[in-house]
Amino acid sequence: MRCRTWLHDRGERWAVAQFALSGLAAVAVILVLVLLAVGQRGHDQAVTTAKEVTRIAAHGIAAPNITPALLRGDPAALARFDRIAGDGLVREPVLRIVLYRPDGEIVYSSTPGLIGTRVTPDADMRRALRTGTTTSRVGDPARPDNQLPEGTRLLDVYEPITTPDGGQLLLQSCRRLASVTADGRQMLNTVAPFLIGGVVLLQLINLPLAVALMRRVRRSRRREEASLQQAIAASDRERRRLATDLHNGVVQDLAGMSMSLAAAANTATARGDVETARQLGAVAAESRRTTRVLRHVLVDIYPPNLQRAGLASAVADLLETVRRLDVVVDARLDPDLELPPDLAALVFRVVQEALRNVTEHAGAGRVAVAVQAGEGAVEVLVADDGAGFDVAAEEQAAIVAADGHIGLRLMRDLAEQAGGRLELSSAPGTGTTVRAWVPRT
Known part of the structure; x- marks a missing residue:
C-alpha cells in the first residue's frame, strides 16, 4: 500500500x-x-x-x-x-x-x-x-530643417x-x-x-x-480504495462461507450417497441381482462425477490453497482444470513469489478470469501462462491461440455478458485501483493476450 x-x-x-x-x-x-x-x-x-x-x-x-x-x-x-x-x-x-x-x-x-x-x-x-x-x-x-545633434x-x-x-x-x-x-x-x-x-x-x-x-x-481516492478493499474482503469472506457450506453440506452428502450407492450395488451383486447392481453402480458413478464437478467449482469460488500453499500452487490448480479439457498449457510460475493477501487474490482472479475466457469462448488448443516478479511489480501473462475477438467492437458493445468478457473489464478496474494496469489485445483468428502489472507492495 x-x-x-x-x-x-x-x-x-x-x-x-x-x-x-x-x-x-x-x-x-x-x-x-x-x-x-x-x-x-x-x-x-x-x-x-x-x-x-x-x-x-x-x-x-x-x-x-x-x-x-x-x-x-x-x-x-x-x-x-x-x-x-x-x-x-x-x-x-x-x-x-x-x-x-x-x-x-x-x-x-x-x-x-x-x-x-x-x-x-x-x-x-x-x-x-x-x-x-x-x-x-x-x-x-x-529633412533639411531637422538639423539634429548626433x-x-x-x-x-x-x-x-x-x-x-x-x-x-x-x-x-x-x-x-x-x-x-x-x-x-x-x-x-x-x-x-x-x-x-x-x-x-x-x-x-x-x-x-x-x-x-x-x-x-x-x-x-483513498476512501474509494478502502471501500474497494472492503468490498473485495467481503466478497472473499462470502466466497469462503459459500465454499465451506458447500463442502460441509452438499459435497459431503453427495460423497456419502455415492459410497452408500456403491455398497448397495455390491450387496445386489452378492444376491445375484445384476440389473439392480448395474443401476446402482451407474447412479454411484454419476454421484462421484457430480462431486468432482462441485469440488472444481469450490476451487473456482475460493481456492483453498491460495492462503495455505501460496499463489503459484493456487494458479497450478487452475491450470490442471484447463489441462483436463485437452488444452496444452505452457506455465511459468514463480514458486517463491510472496504477495500480500489482497494482491495475491487480485492476481489469482486475473488469471482465473483469463482462463475462464480461454475455456468457455476461445476454443484454444494451447495457452501460455506466466506469473513472475518484475521490477517492483508482479507481471501476469495469459496468451492463447484461440478464435480471438474484436476488442474495439467489444468495448463499444452495449451488452457484454453474453460474450463473457465483462469479468476481464472488472479485473482491469481492480488492477487500476491497486495502482497497476491490465491490457487486453486480441483480433479475430489471432488469439487473445492478457497482460497485467500489479505493484508488489
Whole structure:
C-alpha cells in the first residue's frame, strides 16, 4: 500500500507542479502583455501632454507676439521674437521651434540660418493646416530643417496659428523623443510594481487552493480504495462461507450417497441381482462425477490453497482444470513469489478470469501462462491461440455478458485501483493476450 500511496503522491506532486508552472507561464505572458500595454499607454499619454503643452505655448506665447514686421522678416522683430522664444518656448525638452507659412517657407526658426528657406509640407503639416488640429510625428533626420545633434531623435508637434492679418502659420515644436519615452517609462515604473505584486499574490493564493483540492481528491481516492478493499474482503469472506457450506453440506452428502450407492450395488451383486447392481453402480458413478464437478467449482469460488500453499500452487490448480479439457498449457510460475493477501487474490482472479475466457469462448488448443516478479511489480501473462475477438467492437458493445468478457473489464478496474494496469489485445483468428502489472507492495 505504501508503494501505491507513493505513486499517487508523486502524481499529485507533478500535477501541482504543472499547475504552478503553467500558472507562472500564464502570469508571465499576462504581465508582458499588460506592461507593454501600459508602456504604450504611457507613451501615448506623454505624446498627448506634449501636444497640449505645444498648443498652450503656441496660442499663449507665440501667437500674441507675431507681428507684421516679423512676417516681413524685419531683423529687429526677429530678434525680439528670438528672445521671447528663448525665454518661454525653447526650453528642455524642447530643442527648437519653427514657424512655417502654408507653402513651407520658414518665417522664423530658433536654429540660425533657416529663416527664408523653404521645405515641402508633408502630410502631417498639411493635415494640421487643413483641420486646424494639433498633429505630431517622429522627426525625420533627413529633412533639411531637422538639423539634429548626433544620436538625437525628435518628436515634432505641429500647431496651426492665425496671424493678426487673418493668415495662417504653422508652429513646429521639436522636443527630445527620449523625454516622451521617459515619461512613458515613468508611468510604467509606477504601475509595474503594483501589477506584478497583485498577479504574483493571486498566484500564491491559487497555489494553496490547488494543493488543498489535490489533497481532497487524494482523500476521496483513498476512501474509494478502502471501500474497494472492503468490498473485495467481503466478497472473499462470502466466497469462503459459500465454499465451506458447500463442502460441509452438499459435497459431503453427495460423497456419502455415492459410497452408500456403491455398497448397495455390491450387496445386489452378492444376491445375484445384476440389473439392480448395474443401476446402482451407474447412479454411484454419476454421484462421484457430480462431486468432482462441485469440488472444481469450490476451487473456482475460493481456492483453498491460495492462503495455505501460496499463489503459484493456487494458479497450478487452475491450470490442471484447463489441462483436463485437452488444452496444452505452457506455465511459468514463480514458486517463491510472496504477495500480500489482497494482491495475491487480485492476481489469482486475473488469471482465473483469463482462463475462464480461454475455456468457455476461445476454443484454444494451447495457452501460455506466466506469473513472475518484475521490477517492483508482479507481471501476469495469459496468451492463447484461440478464435480471438474484436476488442474495439467489444468495448463499444452495449451488452457484454453474453460474450463473457465483462469479468476481464472488472479485473482491469481492480488492477487500476491497486495502482497497476491490465491490457487486453486480441483480433479475430489471432488469439487473445492478457497482460497485467500489479505493484508488489
